Amino acid sequence: MNKIKQSIEKLLDKHRILIWYDAEQAFTKEYEGLELSNAQKVQVEGNELEVKVQVLLEEPGQQFLLYIPKEKPENKENWLLDVELAHHVYHTDQEALYLQEVGLGYHYKEWMSKHLEFFKNKERVAAFKEIAQEEDGDHLLSLKLLQVVFQAKMLSLNEYLRNYASAFVNEKHESIERELERFKLKDIFWHEVAKKFGYTHEEPSIYDFLLEVFQKNFSPTASSSVVNKESEVMISTWKDTLSFQDDFQAISNRIQFDLHIEDILNDVSLDEVIDDDLFELIDQRIISELIRGILDDSVDRQRLEAVIKERESKYWFSRYEAFYNALTVGFNLLEAVNDTEQLVISHFDEGVERYTSEWYKIDQYYRIFIEQYRATNQNNVLNPLYKEVNKAYSNNWLLNISDAWQRTLDETEGWPVSNNAQTSFFKRDVKPFINKNTRLFVIISDALRYECGVSLHELMQKENRFDSSLDHQVTSLPSYTKLGMAFLLPHNKLSFDESDDILIDGDSTKGSRQREKVLKSHSGVDATVIDAEDMMKMASKSDEARELVTSHDLIYVYHNRIDKLGDDKSSEEKVIGAAKDEISFLVDLVKKATNMGGYNIIVTADHGFIYQNDVLEESDFADAEVSGDIIKTNRRFVLGNNLAHNESVFKYDSSEVGIEGDIEILIPKGINRLRVQGAGSRFVHGGATLQETIVPLIHIKKKREDTVEKVDVDVLNKRNNKISTNIQRVSFYQHEPTSEKILGRTLKVQFKSESGETLSDVMTYTFDSDSKNAKDREYEYKFRLSSKAKNEYKNETIYLTLEEQVEGSNKWIEYDRFPYTVNISFTNDFDDF
Incomplete structure (x- = not known):
């Protein structure tokens, strides 16, 4: 009733x-x-x-x-x-009641009779009622029944198939198949699939269809598939659908096992699959071959960069990015070490200049290689490259550079003091700001060695409205925290107390409170010190932050991440990750300072470090046979009086390194470590190597105007905008080469209708060429148009749409678009001829 x-x-x-x-x-x-x-x-x-x-x-x-x-x-x-x-x-009658409920006329009674079972559920009826129209006709109404069955957001066979595939991989497809049978929709559905994709089978199934589709879109098996190339567009849109990623990967992994893709890949060349990205195994095969090529010198830089650039826009790249990064920096390190086999350093300043201009890169490559190697969970495939890189770095680089530098030091009287000496920091770098009554933040990151500073500088250069300039300073000896921190403060004379603590004009510099006292009394301005973590906790516009900035002209900010982890034997292996985290943290710290009103910032360090990832050999340790009045012993130095020693160390008097008094300082030669009970040995500092004694000096200024921009990208053949075949070649042009202040741009490109419906496969590409040759900055892509573009948009305008991702989100916004007119001939229907 x-x-x-x-x-x-x-x-x-x-x-x-x-x-x-x-x-x-x-x-x-x-x-x-x-x-x-x-x-x-x-x-x-x-x-x-x-x-x-x-x-x-x-x-x-x-x-x-x-x-x-x-x-x-x-x-x-x-x-x-x-x-x-x-x-x-x-x-x-029952049919009439259902038709009346969904708002359809009685003339649909025969159609309703076929699908009566569908309407015996109020949720299905409600969903169908939302999309059904009186004027639809029998066939379209049936497709809308399918839309409800597949819980699709729109009337789209591609979406039906995607949801069906998702149900399959999650073992929920049997309920869909029962409904297709019960509602008399199975034949209708598979007829639509056959019509669009050419797939037919006596007993069609979703997994059989997926097998055919994946075969068609994998170059070595494409000819054995029955489906047509329309599947390329579908697969491309599936890979671009964020919500489908987990299911797509699960399907791909199952199919690559069932189709024996590993065996197929073993029998084809890299070039045959370089453009394929359906299967994870493709990237694994490419990575393996590149590793072999690097180790046997059959892969040069041009080939390596070209292959990785090709893979960069492929589906599985994000999962294997750390592998590709490891290959790149590993290759760079091996090449750079090979170029420095014969090292001669004629004098102290030459060693500093060459290290800060070129040699530092080898230490940077090594740090980043270990970082990326660990990001792959130290995957076995990288082990041969890891062993070669580690051997080249430790045996061919560190030993050679330290021996060459040691010969220079042996011929140099005392420890030279130059314009870049750390002892001149306050007068040289801080005093000019004080003289101009300009507020200054000084950020001191413990053990931020020079190459880490270069990475920080490069990141700051890419930040809009920031200007960063990179220099260096040379620490005194020993290159350890107490001395380095003291040298960065205003001072007239430094001396040791009865231990190894440093005094400035008689005042202790041990700990931040004592350093603040020295800073207040010796700087001549309102000054303070603060821990970086405490500063980061402040809200930028809070009273606390306002008080910090308005009440002080000089603010020293201290942070200790790298040294804290590295100096502990139990955590020294974490120093690579700590360096990465510290560089990122310092970017945020600089931004925090500018948000609080500090527009001038200096970032520097107290000392650097040496790090070797493998456990050291016995030969890396030296027994200096030290005796006398020992004040402090470290892996890399000894302090004391009346010290006797052998030739494995060399000695400075404190006066030779800018410290008053008669303390003697012993430094192991080269990279040797002294035997110290319980101390770590892979991360060390305190010695005289370039890595330990050269630290970054970065001046950063917040600007009011934009300082960076992204490259402009255009379409070269946009006047030839008539689409006459299913394949449309489009050439893109990057207007200018990338540089420190001109950054690359990543774009997602596809053909779309005016309403935003995708009508082609999807290309994602990063335009970041730094070549000055305009031809090198061109990139061509062959888009495959969907059958819908040909059938429903003939003689109409569609758009090549270039989209850019909103930073920090999954949203893409339009960068540019170009109109094209569709006029595809019927001959293009003959797909495989």
């Missing part, structure tokens, strides 16, 4: 008069008990003329339900025919 009442009231919302024939008088009781709020009930039995006068003439504004307890008469005998034609006949 309720259902009848609901359907009648719904129809009365659209029609003034409903005529209800009940030949078997099966609904007489329902009619008699029916209460309608806005319509008058009238029973018609031999009073047709009277009723017609009432509903048409006497009460033309009133709604009526005309109940006729007999069979509908022939038209020529039907007195109410004109009323019927002008209004609506209400039916009470």
Whole structure:
């Protein structure tokens, strides 16, 4: 009863008069008990003329339900025919009730009969009602039933198949298949698949279809598949659908096992699959071959960079990015070490200049290689390259550079003091800001060696509205925290107390509070010190932050991450990750300072370090046979008086390194470590190597105007904008080479309709060439147009759309677009000829 009442009231919302024939008088009781709020009930039995006068003439504004307890008469005998034609006949069969519920006419009764089972669920009915239209027709309505079954957001066969594939990989596809059978939709669905993709089978299944699609889109097996190239567009959009990533990867991994892709890859060349990206195994094969090529010198820089650039835009690259990065920096390190076999350093300043201009890169390559190697979970495939890199770095680089530098030091009297000496830091770098009454932040990162500073500088150069300039300074000896921190403070004279603590003009510099005291009394301005972590916790516009900045002209900010982890034997292997984290942290710290109103910043360090990832050999340790009044012993130095020693160390008096007093300093030669109980040995500092004694000096200024921009990208052949084949070649042009201040731009490109519907495969590419040759900055891509572009957009305009990702989000916004007219000939339907 309720259902009848609901359907009648719904129809009365659209029609003034409903005529209800009940030949078997099966609904007489329902009619008699029916209460309608806005319509008058009238029973018609031999009073047709009277009723017609009432509903048409006497009460033309009133709604009526005309109940006729007999069979509908022939038209020529039907007195109410004109009323019927002008209004609506209400039916009470099951099909009619469902049709009335979803707002479809009775002429769809035959179609409804085929799919009656579908409508026995109110959730399905509600979903279908949202999308069904009276004018759709039988076929389109069936496709909309499929839309509900596959829970698709839009009427799209690609989306149906994607959701079906998702259900399959999550073992939920059987319920879909039962529904396709129950609702008489299976043949309709697979007919649509056959029509679009050419897939036919006596017993079609989603996994069989997926196998065919993956075969078609993998170069070595493409010819054995029955599906057409329309599947390329579908696969491309699937890979670009964020919500489908986990399922796509699961499908791909299952198919690569079932199709024996590993065996196929073993029998083809790298060039045959360089453009393929369906299977994870492709990247694994490419990485393995590149490693072999690097180790046997069959891969040069041009080949390596070209292959990695090709893979950069491929689907699995993000999973293997650390592998490719390790290959790049590993190759760079081996090449750079090979170029420095014969090292000669004629004098102290030459060693410093060459290290800060070129040699530092080898230490940087090594740090980044270890970082990327660990990011791959130290994957076995990289082990041969790791061993070669580690051997080249430790045996051919560190030993050679330290021996060459040691020969220079042996011929140099004392420890030279130059314009870049750390002892001059305050007068040289800080005092000019004080003299101009300009507020300054000085950030001191413990053990931030020079090459880490270069990485920080490069990142700051890419930050908009920041200007960064890189220099260096040379520490004194020993290159350890207490001395380095003291040299960075304003001072006239430094000396040791009875231990190894440093005094400035008699005042202790041990700890931040004592350094703050020295800074306040010796700088001549309102000065303070703060821990970097405490500063980062401050809200930039808080009273606390405002007080810090407005009350002080000079703010020293200290941070200790690298040294803290490295100096502990139990955590020294974490120093590579610590260096990476510290560089990122310092970028944020600089931004925090500028947000608080500090627009001038200096970043530097107290000392550097040496790090070797492998456990050291016995030969790396030296027994200096030291005796005398020893104050402090470290892996890399000894402090004391009346020290006796052998030739494995060399000695400075404290006066030779800028410290008053008669303390003697012993430094191991080269990179040797002294034997010290319980101390770590892979991360060390305190000695005289270039890596330990050269630290970055970075001046950073916040600017009001933009300082960086991204390259502009254009389409070269945009005037030839008629699409006449399924394949459309498009050439892109990067206007200018990348540089410190001109950054690359990553774009996602595809053909779309005016409404935003994708009509081709999707290309993602990073335009970041630094070549000054314009030809090198061109890139061509062959887009495959979907059948929909040909069938539904002939002689219409579609758009080549270039989109750029919003930083920090998954949203892409339009960068540019170019109109194209579609006029694809029928001959292009012959896909494989």
